[in-house]
Amino acid sequence: MENNQEGILLTSAEQSYLWTTYQADTMAVCVFNHFLQHIKDNEIKSLIVFALQLSEEHANFIREIFIKEKIQIPQGFTESDVNLHAERLFSDVFYLNYIKNMAKGGLVTYGRVLQNVYRKDILSFFSACLSQSIELNSRAIDISLKKGLAIRPPTIPYLEKLEFVHKxxxxxxxxxxxxxxxxxxxxxxxxxxxxxxxxxxxxxxxxxxxxxxxxxxxxxxxxxxxxxxxxxxxxxxxxxxxxxxxxxxxxxxxxxxxxxxxxxxxxxxxxxxxxxxxxxxxxxxxxxxxxxxxxxxxxxxxxxxxxxxxxxxxxxxxxxxxxxxxxxxxxxxxx
Missing domain, CATH: 1.20.1260.10 (Ferritin, core subunit, four-helix bundle)
Known part of the structure; x- marks a missing residue:
């Protein structure tokens, strides 16, 4: 992915979305790294490893963009914000539900972001982020269904005939x-x-x-x-x-x-x-x-x-x- 388009300045939307994404993804790197210290279930572990990889790739891309554009890189979150030796705080099943919820957030956020991005490299980046969120969500659902942990919305009766509202x-x-x-x-x-x-x-x-x-x-x-x-x-x-x-x-x-x-x-x-x-x-x-x-x-x-x-x-x-x-x-x- 080409990280710079010479002469085309980032818009307010593009710079702001990149800045916010950097904050969120550097935070996620800290969170996932601690999850991996205690995870027992190999399938859920593979999901966390995938999520961690995505967050690291996002942060690295944004860091490169900001360097080339001469924009101050945010502090975000670093190794000083996580204690990898701390005891487990959540169960493996919570990790799975957490990833599913974060993937849902990505689907909503990146869909909104893409409506306001024009520079091709940034558009390509956020398009990839959306696709990756879809993949992460799909993997989380597959594991949840396989383990009998999926919490699906309720069913309602199927429509049987065409009706219109009269009141x-x-x-x-x-x-x-x-x-x-x-x-x-x-x-x-x-x-x-x-x-x-x-x-x-x-x-x-x-x-x-x-x-x-x-x-x-x-x-x-x-x-x-x-x-x-x-x-x-x-x-x-x-x-x-x-x-x-x-x-x-x-x-x-x-x-x-x-x-x-x-x-x-x-x-x-x-x-x-x-x-x-x-x-x-x-x-x-x-x-x-x-x-x-x-x-x-x-x-x-x-x-x-x-x-x-x-x-x-x-x-x-x-x-x-x-x-x-x-x-x-x-x-x-x-x-």
């Missing part, structure tokens, strides 16, 4: 509540519960091992918020007599030995929050029930406030790197 109450609940959920609403509720359970497991684990009291309290609060959101989403599925996915928290060990720096754990949790904001936003757009729209809107506002509190902690601890910014013309005009 506004299908959308406007005030005119009469629609009891049945659409297939898309079921899918999003189920997925958001699963994602929140991944979040509660990470919050439990990180609060056990982090050294900073503010970070520990932040993770504990995050778990409380996630459990509340799970309860709201589960109520919709239960009212429709549909199954609710279970927790992953039993997959967290009792270790108090920190494998990662507090900086890494706070950044990781922030990524999960931003992903949740995007998931809730998409779910809101795809639902046609006014009560569910109201709940998504209310819960999204709560995690946005929680995200702001996390950013303030990272700023106070000097853990938050400044992303690429547009020129401040007012300051420049002051001379």
């Amino acid at each position: 506004q109450s299908f959308i406007l609940e005030g005119l009469g509540r629609r009891e049945a959920l659409t297939g898309t609403e079921v899918t999003n509720l189920f997925a958001n519960i699963q994602t929140n359970y991944i979040g509660t497991s990470l919050a439990t684990a990180f609060s056990q091992v982090c050294k900073t009291k503010k970070a520990q309290n932040f993770f504990k609060r995050g778990k409380e918020i996630a459990l509340k959101h799970i309860e709201v989403f589960s109520s919709y599925l239960k009212m429709s007599s549909l199954p609710v996915p279970g927790t992953y928290e039993q997959m967290v060990t009792q270790s108090k030995d920190a494998p990662y720096s507090d900086k890494l754990m706070m950044f990781h949790f922030s990524l999960m929050i931003y992903s949740g904001v995007g998931n809730y936003g998409l779910s809101t757009a795809e639902t046609q029930r006014s009560d569910l729209v109201a709940d998504y809107t209310r819960l999204n506002a709560e995690i946005l406030k929680y995200s702001e509190d996390g950013a303030n902690i990272m700023i106070a601890e000097k853990w938050l790197e400044q992303p690429p910014l547009a020129a401040n013309r007012r300051d420049l005009a002051k001379g």
Whole structure:
């Protein structure tokens, strides 16, 4: 892959996406390297090795681009952010679910990124990232199905005849509540519960091992918020007599030995929050029930406030790197 196109400057989108991807992938390298210190299952191990290889390739490519473009390389995350000698913090099955969730995030993120990228080498890079996320997701699904660990969304009855909506109450609940959920609403509720359970497991684990009291309290609060959101989403599925996915928290060990720096754990949790904001936003757009729209809107506002509190902690601890910014013309005009 050609890493430079002379004379064609990176756009704001391209530079920002590369910067953010570098942060995420250097974090992932640390996370996966610790996973590999304890993994017992060879099939799940092969999946982690593949994910680690992808993250390392991404970080190396971006580093080369930034050097050639004379752009400051982010600090990201390094060997100083991981303790490879720390005890196991998660089970092998959690590793598998974690990879599946991260692959899902890659599918969403890279699909959005590609819409705003024009330079051919960057377009080629992010296209490859999307293809690799598809492959990673497929491998994770194959292993989950083979081991009987796949947690699939519920089934609903097949459509048997063509029908059209005749009442506004299908959308406007005030005119009469629609009891049945659409297939898309079921899918999003189920997925958001699963994602929140991944979040509660990470919050439990990180609060056990982090050294900073503010970070520990932040993770504990995050778990409380996630459990509340799970309860709201589960109520919709239960009212429709549909199954609710279970927790992953039993997959967290009792270790108090920190494998990662507090900086890494706070950044990781922030990524999960931003992903949740995007998931809730998409779910809101795809639902046609006014009560569910109201709940998504209310819960999204709560995690946005929680995200702001996390950013303030990272700023106070000097853990938050400044992303690429547009020129401040007012300051420049002051001379």
